[in-house]
Amino acid sequence: MIGSLRGEVLERELDGTALVEVAGVGYRVNVTERTLAELEPGTETFLYIHHHVTETAESLFGFRAKDERITFHHLIKTNGVGPTLAMAVLATHPPAALVDIVSNNDIGAMxxxxxxxxxTAERLLVELRDRLSVPMLDGGGDVSSSAVADVREALTGLGYGPDEIRDVLRDLPSDAPSATLLRDALKSLGAKRA
Known part of the structure; x- marks a missing residue:
């Protein structure tokens, strides 16, 4: 089984794959949009790999960080979650944010x-709680993820769609207060619509 690749990025495709050449052999690797944007053709890269084998195909899934690969493994072990959905989850929520989402039972984020x-979100939140070893929170919950939830709710109320909200929240720091996050989100959304 392939566990990692170090080599030159030859190309990246709109279907979410990158071609990485290692010792003269090109490997087609499925990656998230965020990772794909970081893989510049002609540059050296290192990816942690999940080698996924089924009866009919073999696929490689690449991750820049080890925690992403570990989270991917937990996701695909969850009932009803295949590699495609696991990659969609990681494309939307990095591992640390996913732990916050699960610990706060944040259906909206999922x-x-x-x-x-x-x-499906409700089921995933229940099943992932044990898989991700999420601590039960005492009291008021995590400030950063509740701030993100507040901003998500405010943007939904202002008429922004789920895709716009997901994209803008992905680019914002998760440790800022609600007011700062909302201001930055609105600024970013305004620039995209202008």
Whole structure:
């Protein structure tokens, strides 16, 4: 099984794959949009790999950080979650944010993942709590993820769609207060619509 690749990025495709050449052999690797943007053709890269084997195909899934690969493994072990949905989850929420979402039972954040509705989000939150070793929070919960939830709710109320909200929240720091996050989100959304 392939566990990692170090080599030159030859190309990146709109389908979310990159071609990485290692010792003269090109490997087609599935990556998230965020990782794909970081893989410049002609540069050296290192990716942690999940080598996914089924009866009909073999696929490689690449991650820049080890915690992403570990989270991917936990996701695909969850009932009803295949590699495509696991990659969609990681494309929307980095591992640390996903732990916050699960610990706060944030259904709204989970439904921002493409292809995840409310019922699926509820089921994933329950199943991931044990898999991700999420601590139960005492008292008022985590400030940063509640701030993100507040901003998500405010943007929804202002008429922004789930895709716009997901994209803008992905680019913002998760440790800022609600007011700062909302101001920055609105500034970013305004620039995109202008």
């Amino acid at each position: 439904t921002l993942v493409s292809g995840v509705g409310k019922k």
